[in-house]
Structures are given as structure tokens and as C-alpha cells.
Amino acid sequence: MTFKYIFSTGLCGLLLLNTWSCRKSESLNVDMSRYVVDQPQQTEIDNWITANLTNPYNIQLVYRFERNLTDVVKDISPIQLERVKPTAEAIINIFLKTYEKVAGPAFIKTYTPKQFVLYGSPSYNSNGTITLGTADGGRRVVLYELNNLDFAQPAQVSRRMRTIHHEFTHILNQIVAIPPEFQQISKGDYNADWTGSTNTEQVARSLGFVSRYARSVYTEDFAEVTAHLLIEGQLWYDSYAKAAGPDGQAKLKKKEALVVEYFKQHLNINFRELQYEVLKVLRDTYNDNTKTFLYALQNSLISNPLMVNLADGAHYAEFGQSEQFKQVWEAVKTGLGTNGRKPAYFQIVFLSPTVMQVQHSYTNAAGSSFSAWYDFNITVAPNGDITFKRFDSGATDTPYGNGRNSQVLAGYTPLINYLNGHTFKGDWIPASAGPSNFLKFGGFSVKDEPDNYFYGKF
């Protein structure tokens, strides 16, 4: 018994020892300095990236082909070496700097994705579409199809930068969720099969979506609205919404309002200012003429009438008015005054790229208000010169009749002659008036006479 006891105790002890005996604390003998799987060389472009992206913004730019950062089963080509720098510059100018200016350096350093990955070819999907970009986990933005990007074509640059703004919106949405009201606006209309033939551009628009893709799911919708407002611009958005019909327009404007609100409330960003900064860089650095007054005029993007009321408006006090034009207006006053009428103001409605309607408002001797309308043909020369020519369409609306009244017509003749007799240039109010006024004011100045102009508020 005793022996057995000693024996089994001893055996148990030995078994325990056994477990100890195998616990060898030998460090693994790997020389990590020799464990080098990849040794990319630092080149001139790498130094430039370090100085302009990595150091100021803590962002890595991966441009040399890396299969692990994209869909491994797909065939995807790397970017051309000479396109790396212009692409990086566009990212800096159109994305990083615009946010930095409006939201501050702290914001951009905190929230921007830390890794941008560039590929040259598109990424083909099995449903026949191509992917232009992805955003992963708020950390990485992957951009495709950069090899056919022509930086001399503003539309192409805009398209690619819209992808970045789109993807960054997703990242912001991962920090602050999309307001629930946004989902409700188009709740029943989302459709994962957004490439389906029934989801045409017209259908998507009339349902209040800014693009076909926006229809896929509300998160994409939000990103698409944001990216379009920033890159395509407010004028484009407004005219797009107007063409969507009343229901679509209401939804699009509601979405816009929620986006603006989202940036203000949760991120303390003045979205209007951000729009302005993006527009400015697209126009000034990338020669994007789609943001000019002339482009808007010729593409029916000006949906609000231009109101010219020299007697009213703080803007005239702030930005001044033209003496020469004032004299024309005084002549109108005198002319109408001979019969006791008084001109009040006029507004210009751009009916089409080639026709505008000047709607005058005046009072008669008894103080009652009337309207007098005159139509003008608009001709835009290739160099941007604008000429107006009055014509009478024979329309029988009362205001046209008032306009034909010989006394009224005689009164307004100085202004009609002014418009008929000069060559004009059109523009928005200069950028010096500040972002809050931009696109809200516009006007025409006589060619080569910078002091001879009229302008008003849209």
C-alpha cells in the first residue's frame, strides 16, 4: 500500500515535471533585419509625395501596384508614372485644401482617409458596370481608371474628384450617422438593382435622385447628393432639380437642405462656403468653364430671374453701381414721367439660351402697379460677346400689351436702345464679394467699358 502510494505520488510528480520539462524558453532565432519581403526604392516622386501629402496630412499615397489593396480576383492595371503627380495635386487642391480652408486643419488631419491607392484601369464588375472608387473603413480610398484621365479636360477631372468627395462623404457618415429624416425622403424608391433598364436617368431624376447610382441605397444617395452639390455646383443642382418635376424637385431640395444641415450641425462646416471653394479651384486651377456665367446662360442653368432694382438693395450700397447705367435709368424715369408714370424695377427672365424677357414694373399717375414686358434675342459670339436684339413675338399677354402702349414704349426706349446698342459681357459678381454672395448676383457690363454695367440679384 505504502509503496504503491509512493509510487503513484512519484509518478504524478514526474508527470508534472514532464510538463515543466517541455517548457523551453528559447527565443525564436529570426533575424528580422533579413526578413525583407519588399524593398521599394525612394524616388523623386516619392519625395514629393512625402513633402506634400505625407508630412502635412499624414496620408500615404500608394501608386505602385499592390494586389492586396484591391479586389484580388480582378485584373487591374497600375497607374502610369507620369499621372501620379497630377492626380495627387488634384486630390490636394480639390479635396484636401478645400476642406482645410473651410473646416480647418484639425478637421482635415483627423478625418481624412489615411491611405489613397491609385490604379490605372477601371475595376470591372460582373454586372457590366465599372467601379471608379471605393472607401474602406474610413481609412482608405481607392481610385481607379486614372490612366485615361486628361487633366486638360475639366469635366474628366471633376468626375474623378466627385468620386473622392463621394467616398469621403461615406467616411464622414461613419463618424456621424446620416440623419434618419434623410432615409425617409425616398424610402420606397431605393432599388439595389440600380443598373436595371427600368432605372433610366429620367426615372431616377423624376423620383428625386441626383443620379442613377443614388437610387441604390440611401447611404449612396447621401454621398451622391453631397458630391454633386460640391463638384457639379449649386446652379447645376437647381436646374437638375427643376427639370425633375415638382415632386422630384421637392425631394432633391429637401435632400440638399439635410446635407447642408448635416455639415453645419454635426461637423460645423459651412457647406455653402465649401461649395464655393471647390468651385473656385475647379474654375481657376482646372479651367472648368461650366461654372461661368456664360455657360450657365447657354445651358439654361439660370432658373431664377435677375432682379434689378436700383432703388432697393443693400448690395448697391456695398458694391456700388454704374453711373452710366444710372443715366439710362434716369432717362427712362424722365420719359415715363411725362405721362405721370414711374418705373419701379425690372427683372430679367432667361426663357432659353437665346431669349430673355425683360419684365418692367411701373406705376401710373394714380399709383396703381402695372407690368410691361419686352422680349430680346440673345446672341453669344464664340469669344463670349453678348448682344441683345428686341423683338415682338406678338404675344397677347396683358404685360406685352402694356409694353406696346406708345407712351410706355417711348418711356422705356432709352433702356431698350441701351440693350440693343451695345455689346456686353456677362458675369457673376466678382469673387471678391465673398462666398456668401457668389452666384447670387450677376449682370452685364458693356464690353471694354468696365464702368458701364448693370447687375442685380437672382
Next chain:
Amino acid sequence: MKQLLYILSAACLFLSCNKDEAKVFEETPEERMSARINELNSGLLSAEHGWKAYLTTSAKGGYGFYMDFDASQSVVMVADLNDATATERSTSSFRIKWVMNATLIFDTYNYITMLQDPSPSSYGGASGSGLQSDIEFEYQRTSGDSIILRGFKYKNELVLVKATAAEKDRYLGAAFKENIDEVNDYFTVKQNNYITVDGIKNKVEFVLDKSNKAGKLQFIDDNGEVVQIPGKYNYEDVGINFAPYFGLGSIIFVKGKMENGEFVLIAKDGTKYVIKQNDTPILPMATLFNYNGTYRELYIGNSLPAGVTSGFNTAYQACVSKFAAMNPRRTLVDVRFILSNSGTARVITRNNNGTTTFTANATYNYTYENGVLTLSNAAYDDNWAARTTQLIDIQNYFTNGGPFRVDYVRSANPNVTNLGGLYRVADATSFFYGSLRW
């Protein structure tokens, strides 16, 4: 029982610490990885005058390059993809990375990437896969003055062969493109090319498909069967290079080049085979024309091929005139005869009234023996029946004119080639004819 347990436990004591410290390899894994990377890296940098490189693609043929790697991880190339790639040097980066093996990655865009580019707009192929090629190549081995790598995904070999100073000059000078043009011009002008090979009774046709970068050998063997051997080729600084295993039995063709105005194929053992031209196509049309053959269709576009006199011309012109006499006037868009499957042949005509094109089909059963085609059981679809008045001459030609012997047709116009015909057995001067198509 208990004792058994003790004994087993005791046995465990001796086994538990039995560790095997012996290494399978002499070096540690990281040492072997570094060695392999260094081997490839120093190998690539060891060619003083750069490399001649060959790569085949899965979707099309072979492509030739000249590449020069430098220590700052940049590579200069020219390639035989098109005129621009053959004459303008392009620089991109490369690097060597460990991915299960030492791997050469062309990591920014260069000519070699055009083959891999999934966008058909860059160099053709299918959307999403291009010509089915790679930009990542796994290091296989170094053999003499060659480095052999293999594509990651499509598994095609990229072979680098050290270039001499003279070869480098030719690639980077005008000679590379001049060579490409010379070979292309030769095969544009010379038709019905063949070689004769010991042991093969018939002439062996050599076809160079320039657009697909593919070569082909075809002949009739002793049993009367058509033998076709496909291959891929690329241009070099001098002549062309065939991808491995292009040959007939023990004769493996490796190169081809111009020599004294003639084109010679060079076998691995150095034997040269001079290409000659036959007056007529090498293979009888009957061996190629079949529903599952090289050709299955005879096609007439908006007018008859020029330079041919045949009894069919009358029938065709009558049909054209009758359509033209309609109100509104119609035109005969095209006519084709096609072997749809093993038992059905079709005559398909299309006519246009100025706005709409109508397709009218006549369907036949057929038998095809010893190059003679016999049509039966004519059936006409609604569009044909509606235009019988206009189509009657063509209809009668096929329905009542047979049987037909299948053979090539020669045009008096040297620019009109590749014509095939259906000759009336009863009257060899009358035959339906058109371009041979698949």
C-alpha cells in the same frame, strides 16, 4: 489495468521531450528568401545591354519586348505591340517582392501592362480581362543567359534573354520596327505559303495571323485528314520568334526571318525551311469548308466580288434589278450561304427598303460527300415567301441547280482573294461564290 496506465504514463515521459532540432534546409527561411530575391535582383541587373523578352498571352498570341532594368527600380522598354511601342521608349518602375516566391512586379504602367489592361480600349481583348496577361511574375529559374519567370494568374512564361550590344542598338534604333514592317509586308503580299517537310507527302501550309500574333501549320496527312498546329509568335530585332513547342513531330520551329528576299523558318537543330508560294490555296476547300470547319460561310456583300465570270452573275443581277424595280425601291444588302449545322444549310438574303432591313431565309437539308454538296427539302420563311418574285432567280439557282462541287474561286483582280464557290456539277462555268468566312 492500473499498472498498464502507469507503464503508459512512464513511456510518455521518454517521448514527451523527444524534440527534433534538425533543419530540413541549411539556412533559415529568411535567409533563403533573401537569397532568392537577391538572385533575381542581381540577375536582372546583370545584363549589361538589357534583355530580349518574350511573353505569350492567354487570349491572343505572343509579344516581344526589349527591357533594361536598373538598380533604382526603373525599367525601359520597347515592344512589338504597335508602331508607337516599337519606336518610343517607355519608362516605368518595377520591384521584386516576396509573394510565396521571389516575384517581379511591373508596378507602374508600361507596354507590358497593355496586355494585362482589363479595358479593351487600351489594347483590345475582353472587358475585364484584356488579353489575359500578367504584371506579376514568379521567378522560376535562371538558365544560361536566360531568366524564366511565370505569370501569377494566367501562368504564361516571361522569358528574358541577355541581349548583345548590337541587339540593343537594333531594338532602340529604327531596326526593330523596320523588321516588323518587313515581315508584315512579306506576309501581306505572299499568299498560299508553304514548306515541304521530309516524311510529309503534302505541302505544309504556313499561316501567319498578324492581328492575333499567331502562326499555324496545316496540311493533309496520309489519311486525308486535315492536321492543324497552332502556335504563337513575336517579333524580334531580326525576324520572329515562336513560343515553345511549335512544330511537326521532332521538328520544332524556333525562329523565322527574311533571308535574301525569302522567308525561312528555322528549326531548333538549325535546319532552315524556305517558304514557297503556291498558285492556289494549299488545302482543298472541301477540307476547310464545313459547318465545324475553318470556314462555313460564303458571303456576298452589297455587290458581287470583282473579277469573276460565272453563270450565277446573271441570277444575282436579275435579283438586284427586281428589287430595284419595287416601289419604294429596294436594295439587296447581302447574300450568304451557310452550313448551319451537320444537316442544315441556309441561304440568307437581306434587303432594304430605305428604312428597314428585312432578312429572308431559305433552308435546305444537305449531304456533303467527297466535296460535293447536295441540297434537298427546300423551305422558305415568310419574308422569303413574300419576296419570291424578287428572289426567284437565286431561289432556282440553289433549289434546282445542284449538286454542287466545293472549290476555290480565282478572281482576275489580284486584290480580290479568299473566294470560295459552289460549282454546278453539271456545268463548271456556273457557280455561286463569295468570301470564305466562319
